[in-house]
Amino acid sequence: MTDDRGWMHSDDPHAVLTAKGMRAMAHPVRMQLVGLLRQHGPSTATRLAEQLGLNSGATSYHLRQLAAAGFVEEDPERGNARERWWRSVHTLTVWSGDDQADEEPEAVVPYLRTVLAAHTLTAQRALNAFETMPREWRKAVNLSDLVLRLTPEEAEQLADDLAAVVGRYRRVDAEGPVPEGAEPVAVVVHVLPEPKATTEGEESP
Numbered sequence: 001m002t003d004d005r006g007w008m009h010s011d012d013p014h015a016v017l018t019a020k021g022m023r024a025m026a027h028p029v030r031m032q033l034v035g036l037l038r039q040h041g042p043s044t045a046t047r048l049a050e051q052l053g054l055n056s057g058a059t060s061y062h063l064r065q066l067a068a069a070g071f072v073e074e075d076p077e078r079g080n081a082r083e084r085w086w087r088s089v090h091t092l093t094v095w096s097g098d099d100q101a102d103e104e105p106e107a108v109v110p111y112l113r114t115v116l117a118a119h120t121l122t123a124q125r126a127l128n129a130f131e132t133m134p135r136e137w138r139k140a141v142n143l144s145d146l147v148l149r150l151t152p153e154e155a156e157q158l159a160d161d162l163a164a165v166v167g168r169y170r171r172v173d174a175e176g177p178v179p180e181g182a183e184p185v186a187v188v189v190h191v192l193p194e195p196k197a198t199t200e201g202e203e204s205p
Contacts, residue, residue, distance in 0.1 A: 016094050017093060017095050019104040021069050021071070022108060022111035023111075024068070025066075026111040027062065028121075029052065029059075029062050030065065030066055030071075032052055033048055033052075033062055033063060033066060034071055034088060035118070037086060037088040039172055041087070042075045042078055043085065044083055044084065045063055045084065046059075048086075063086050067086075071090070072086050072089060073086070073089050075087040091173060119188045119190075123143070123186075123188070126186065137183070147194065152193075158191055159189070162189050162191075163189075166189070170182070
């Protein structure tokens with residue numbers, strides 16, 4: 001729900017990241033706030049603070065920064081004079097990739113580091129609950145890695161193919177009937193070119 005490059009349908013409300021947006025989202029708390037609002041719907045700074053183990057003042061500050069960058073907005077249907085409710089403006093955040101990396105590397109790298117930290121936190125939360133998971137959900141847990149030898153074009157095609165597979169399944173925010181027993185499942189995919197060997201005297205094959 002935080003960085004879904006290519007994981008979207010054509011009619012999804014989405015935010016295409018600019019350098020300003022990446023700078024706004026390059027903070028772990030802000031990325032978590034956007035994720036919570038997208039997954040669970042509108043909420044208040046106080047409730048979000050309780051979920052993240054923060055004080056409501058810090059959460060309110062980050063929500064205002066996200067609002068200034070266009071990621072969240074006040075929900076007038078729920079808000080009142082005493083309590084402000086916030087909602088996500090978009091369903092997805094889409095990073096366009098190489099052009100931004102060329103033009104704004106100082107914005108891209110911190111943002112991607114925050115995305116990676118969010119993915120790691122997601123995995124840690126799941127593993128912390130592993131022992132108490134129902135058996136059928138423990139069987140569904142999968143932590144796999146495999147190194148392939150690909151061209152850049154093949155790597156990009158692989159990412160597109162994986163996105164197409166994931167796109168066949170029901171998103172957590174999808175409308176319509178949900179089968180009994182369905183629960184939120186985090187799917188994290190990394191396609192990462194391995195850095196070339198830097199050991200002295202070692203050559204790439």
